[in-house]
Structure formats: C-alpha cells, structure tokens
Amino acid sequence: MELRGELGSSRTWFWLVALLFAYASFTVKSVESTNQLKDEFVQRAADRVKWLPGQPASFTFRQYAGYVNVEGDIGRHLFYYLAESPKNCSGKPLVLWLNGGPGCSSMGNGWAEELGPFHITENGTGLVLNTKSWIRYANLLFLDSPTGVGYSYSDNPEENHSGGDARTAEDSYTFLIRWLERFPEYKTRDFYITGESYAGHYIPQLAALIHERNKDAELKINLKGIMVGNPSTDNYYDSIGAIDYWLSHAMISPKTHDDLHRACNFTDPNCCSQECNDKYYYANQVEIGGIDSYNVNSPSCPSADDGAPQKRRRLTQSSRSKNPFLRVVAGYDPCNSYGYNADIYFNRKDVQKALHANVSGEIPYKWMSCNTEISWTDQALSVLPLYEELIKAGYRIWIYSGDNDGVVPITGTLYAIESLNLPVTVPWYAWYTKTQVAGRCQFYEGITLITVRGAGHEVPLLQPSRFLSMFRYFLVGKELPGDPIYT
Incomplete structure (x- = not known):
C-alpha cells in the first residue's frame, strides 16, 4: 500500500510539474507573441507615409513604405510601398506588383510609369495623381526585389550585385509572411500577384x-x-516567337528570319553559337534599325536636349544569358520622360526620408530604375511546368501582351500557351472598351490570353484605360466584353 501511494504521489508531482512547464512555456510564448505584435504595431505606425514631396493636396488614401528584413543573420532588407484604395479599402483585395529585368524597380517602373497612384512631373519636381491607377479597384503593394534593386539592399555587399530565381522567390515569400504580420487585416484578404516582363x-x-x-x-x-504581362515564359518559345514576330511585322527579311532559325539552337541551354549572335546583332543593327523594340510603332526621339543622339535603351545588354534574345531589360517609350523623372525623384533625400528609405545611407550606390549590373546565378529555362501546377490547383491565371512589343512578343507567349494543349473554352474574339477594339482574347481551360491593341512592353504606359478595364475584369473573373453592337 505504501509503494502504491508513493507511485501515485510521484505521478501527481509529474503532472503538476508538466503543467507548470506547459503554463510557463505558454506564458513565455504569449509574452513573446504580444511583444512581437507590439513591435509590428510600432513599426507599422513608423511606416506610415504622411506626405510625399510634391504630392497634390487632393489625395485621399493611406500609404505606407519601409523595409522588411527577410534574412536575420545576413540582413536582406526588401523595400515595399503600399497604397490603400481611397474608397472601401477594407472590402477590396490586396494586389502585389512586381517588375522584372531582372534588376528593375517596381517603384521606378510600375509605380512611377504605369499603375501607381502618382506620376512624377518633369525633372522630378513633384507628383500628379494617376487617374488610371489600380487603387480604384484594389490595395496596391509594390516590392523591390531582389536586393540590389531600387531601395532594397543586403548587408552583404555581394548580394547587391547578384541574384537568382530561387532566392528571389524565397525572399519574396518570406517578405509576404512577415509583412502580413505587420498588416494583419490583410491576412484573410483575397490576394493576387501581378507584374510584367521577367516577372x-x-x-x-x-x-x-x-x-x-x-x-x-x-x-x-x-x-x-x-x-x-508580356512575360518571359520559356526560352525556346520566347526566342522563336521573337523571330517570327519580326518577320510578320516586316522588321527583318525572310532570309534573316531563316538564317536565325538555322543558326540558333534554342533547345540548348548554352545557346547560342557565334553565328547565332552575329545574325542577331545584324538583324537588330541593320534591318530592325533605330526603333524602340519595346514599342515598335512608337516615334523615335532623334536627339536629347543637348543635341546628342538619344541613347536607345533597346541596345542595353547584360551578361545574364548566353542567349542574345534574353539579354534585355524592361524598356519604355523613348519619348517618355517618366523614367528620367524617376531617377531624379527617388534620389532626392527628402523623398527617401518620406519613404523611410536609405535613411542612414545604407545603400552604397545611387537609386536607379534598372540595375543592369546584377549577375543572375540561376534562371529557369521554362516556367510552363509551374503553370500546369497552378492550373491544376485552380488559381485564376491571366496572361496579357501589348501587341507592339517586339522583345517579348505575343507570338512567343501564344506558342508557349498552345504547347500546354489546353482545351479552348471561349475561342478568339475582339474585346472592347466602349466602341473601340481594345485587343483580342482567348479563354483556355485554366488560362486566359489577352492582347492589348496599341500597347508595347509596358502596357499601361500607352494604353492605361484599356489596361485598367482589363484589370477590373480580372479581379471579378469575368470575360472581357465583346462587340457592343452584338452583345
């Protein structure tokens, strides 16, 4: 009986001690969780952007900007900007915008030139409201990624000059998780990811x-x-699509078209031969000539203000890929000054202070719209297998293309989607904004393909109304409107 009593007492003490440990652990975790929430609340308040230099007085929305550290040991700090919709922001989705390059800033391109709440005025002196901004229908989150892009930076200097697909995805995911802790009201909100080019x-x-x-x-x-939009999708289809587009738009001769198909083996990851490179540069320099390939029908700007020849961004190259067709950065209309204005505006100290960016001079280089010096360490040859995965999971997938883009043209995107052998649910038709043809579209089982008439590589730059209309239909998941006479 005494032995049994001792055992019973031992069990009682065991469970009491276990309960005390559990309570202590729970209390510690609760305190840690409370402290974390408090820290995030304080940081969120600090991220509030009260006023941007040159901002018009008529703005009526909340905006936030700052950093999220995605790697504690090293210190990789990704810069974000959030613009909340001015009306009923709590009832609208969260939309992330990413620019490509790789190496181009979502602030310098998407924010300043395309769909952000403002445009930058001449010589970076101020801001005007963008009446075609997406904030009409969504809360907009812009992210500069990877480190070395825009205001984003790493404490390890080497990581400001190199990047890759895998690390970019991991860091962006970590950013989202930690950002949602700072903005918990968005945790259950419908979330969409958007962007263009290498995005x-x-x-x-x-x-x-x-x-x-x-x-x-x-x-x-x-x-x-x-x-x-106008996305890099598959090395093979993107490359042959560019060649075929050039011929169909009389930009190159039939002979050069055939020579490129013969000399360039786009199925080889180590593409391309010297002959392929030579044919590519001949096609661009001699036959395509001095146009903006990102918007083939735009006027050329013959000279800069000082009378010197205007630098053509289409010729900007980097060593990211052995395939010359993939050595490109996001471009813009050569007669558009937004990019120039952004370079001035985002390097202003008062702007950086307002955006809580580079406050202590952490970034050892000037802000630039596109960092063409980032070396890319890993690059997927194709993202088509990921599309198959996402289609199977039931996500909404829309792919759009400005039909005047000669760098990542609609032909290559169409070839890539067709290779998936998806059933067509709504066949090709012209879609409209009011009484004008805005483009064409085709609905596949799992993917919607859209062209935007009269747009180049950066669709909202030249066709903001059509772009905004398309975005609205994307959010509600409805077919784009057809000819109003027959519908």
Whole structure:
C-alpha cells in the first residue's frame, strides 16, 4: 500500500510539474507573441507615409513604405510601398506588383510609369495623381526585389550585385509572411500577384511556392490568382516567337528570319553559337534599325536636349544569358520622360526620408530604375511546368501582351500557351472598351490570353484605360466584353 501511494504521489508531482512547464512555456510564448505584435504595431505606425514631396493636396488614401528584413543573420532588407484604395479599402483585395529585368524597380517602373497612384512631373519636381491607377479597384503593394534593386539592399555587399530565381522567390515569400504580420487585416484578404516582363518568372515561381507552403504553414496566404504581362515564359518559345514576330511585322527579311532559325539552337541551354549572335546583332543593327523594340510603332526621339543622339535603351545588354534574345531589360517609350523623372525623384533625400528609405545611407550606390549590373546565378529555362501546377490547383491565371512589343512578343507567349494543349473554352474574339477594339482574347481551360491593341512592353504606359478595364475584369473573373453592337 505504501509503494502504491508513493507511485501515485510521484505521478501527481509529474503532472503538476508538466503543467507548470506547459503554463510557463505558454506564458513565455504569449509574452513573446504580444511583444512581437507590439513591435509590428510600432513599426507599422513608423511606416506610415504622411506626405510625399510634391504630392497634390487632393489625395485621399493611406500609404505606407519601409523595409522588411527577410534574412536575420545576413540582413536582406526588401523595400515595399503600399497604397490603400481611397474608397472601401477594407472590402477590396490586396494586389502585389512586381517588375522584372531582372534588376528593375517596381517603384521606378510600375509605380512611377504605369499603375501607381502618382506620376512624377518633369525633372522630378513633384507628383500628379494617376487617374488610371489600380487603387480604384484594389490595395496596391509594390516590392523591390531582389536586393540590389531600387531601395532594397543586403548587408552583404555581394548580394547587391547578384541574384537568382530561387532566392528571389524565397525572399519574396518570406517578405509576404512577415509583412502580413505587420498588416494583419490583410491576412484573410483575397490576394493576387501581378507584374510584367521577367516577372513572368517571379510570379509563377512565387505563386507555386505559396501554394506548396500553404499546405503546412500556420499563416496561409489567401492567393486567388496571378496576372502577368508580356512575360518571359520559356526560352525556346520566347526566342522563336521573337523571330517570327519580326518577320510578320516586316522588321527583318525572310532570309534573316531563316538564317536565325538555322543558326540558333534554342533547345540548348548554352545557346547560342557565334553565328547565332552575329545574325542577331545584324538583324537588330541593320534591318530592325533605330526603333524602340519595346514599342515598335512608337516615334523615335532623334536627339536629347543637348543635341546628342538619344541613347536607345533597346541596345542595353547584360551578361545574364548566353542567349542574345534574353539579354534585355524592361524598356519604355523613348519619348517618355517618366523614367528620367524617376531617377531624379527617388534620389532626392527628402523623398527617401518620406519613404523611410536609405535613411542612414545604407545603400552604397545611387537609386536607379534598372540595375543592369546584377549577375543572375540561376534562371529557369521554362516556367510552363509551374503553370500546369497552378492550373491544376485552380488559381485564376491571366496572361496579357501589348501587341507592339517586339522583345517579348505575343507570338512567343501564344506558342508557349498552345504547347500546354489546353482545351479552348471561349475561342478568339475582339474585346472592347466602349466602341473601340481594345485587343483580342482567348479563354483556355485554366488560362486566359489577352492582347492589348496599341500597347508595347509596358502596357499601361500607352494604353492605361484599356489596361485598367482589363484589370477590373480580372479581379471579378469575368470575360472581357465583346462587340457592343452584338452583345
């Protein structure tokens, strides 16, 4: 009996001690969680942008900007900007915008030139409201990624000059998780990822990572869909699509078209031969000539203000790829001054202070719209397998293309989508804004393909009304309107 009593007493003490440990652990975690929430609340308040230099007095929306550290040991600091919709922001989705390059700033391109709440005035002196901004329909989150792009930076200087697909996706995912802790009201909000150009890699890679991590993550990101514009999709299809587009638009001769197909082996990851490179540069320098390939029908700007020849951004090259067709950065209309204005505006100290960026001079280089010196360490040959994965998971996927883009043209995108052998649910038709043809579209089982008439590589730059209309239909998941006479 005494032995049995001792055992019973031992068990009682065991459970008492276990309960005390559990309570202590719970209390510590509760305190840590409370402190974390408090820290995030304080940081969120510090991120509030009260006023941007030159901002018009008529703005009526909240904006935030600052950094999220995505790597504690090294210190990789990704810069973000959030503009909340001026009306009923709590009832509208969260939309992330990513620019490509790789190496181009979402602030310098998407924010300043395309769909952000403001445009920058001449010589970076001020801001005007962008009446075609997406904030009419959504809360907009802009992210500069990877480090070395825009205001984003790493404490390790080497990481400001190199990047890759894998690290960019991982850092962007970590950013979202930590950003949502700072803005918890968006945790359950419908979430969409959008962007253009090399973000054709970033977006499906990030979406696939979210889909996979959501299976076990404590915080599940409420991803509903993605929309990518003029996207880098598949090395092979993008490359042959460019050649075929050039011929169809009388930009190159039939002979050069055939020579490029013969000399360039785009199925080889180590493409291309010297002959292929020579044919490529001949096509660009001699036959295509002095146009902006990012918008083939735009007027050329014959000279800069000082009378010197205007630098053509289409010729800007980097060593990111052995395939000359992929050595490009996001471009813009050569007669458009937004990019020049952004370079001035975002290097202003008062602007950086207002945006809580580079406050202590952490960035050892000038802000630039596109950092062409970033070396790219890993690059997917194709993101088509990710599209198949995302289609199977049921996400909304829209792919759009300005039909005047000669760098990542509609032909290559069409070839890539057709290679998936998806059933067509709504065949090719012209879609309209009011009484004007805005482009063409075709609905596949799992993907919607859209062209935007009269737009180049950066669709909202030249066709903001059509772009905004398309975005609205994307959010509600409805077909684009056809000919108003027959509908």
